Amino acid sequence: MSEMSGMGCSHGGRGSKRGNGSGDPDGDCGKYTRYTAEQVEVLEKVFAECPKPTFSDRQEMIHNYSILSNLEPKQIKIWFQNRRCREKQKKEANNLQSVNKKLTAANKLLKEENDRLQKQVSHLVYENEYIRQQLENISLDVTNTSCEPAVNSLQYSLRASNDPSGLLLVAKETMTEFFSKATGTLVDWVQLPGMKVLIDVFK
DNA sequence: CATAATAGCTCCACATGCGC
């Protein structure tokens, strides 16, 4: 508000195409000019202390720094406007970069975890096949009555060593760990349809 | 390519008019 009365600019950034008689009382500040390194240095210094100077702050700058005396107040205002814009863009770019870094790191971890789990699955499939074979062999032996006592004792010992409740416990713990890692939260073990088959094997 | 300058927009403060 005070700026308008002070500068007498026709405003909201409207008005002329650059460099002609625009009716802008600030004169030919519409011409494109490159500020000198010294001017930029001073402006940067002020910006570091006060990124959003008021009208009177800007007037004061022009008075205090002779190197800025050839600049119009409007030019100072626009310089700070663009400078804030550049600062914001820089910050946003930095933020995006840091988010990108974090996501890349997370992606790497997930890939590693995925590899590890795939190997675990392969191993379990192999183990499952091995146990299935063992059980098939045992059931074949059971049909051979000539060595029934031996078979019974073998069956018993196998059952004992591979205690189904113990295996179930291991399976339960593995699933809990798996889901916990997969979801990032601790979950209760839930019996899935596919798992019922596995459990029935031991019944 | 960096950046000064512009256009178009929103936000805010203030003034004014109106009904109660």
Add this chain to the structure above:
DNA sequence: GCGCATGTGGAGCTATTATG
């Protein structure tokens, strides 16, 4: 006088243009 709606103008922001 008070509360509300509306209009006006300045300031800043963002996207874009244009230039050294």
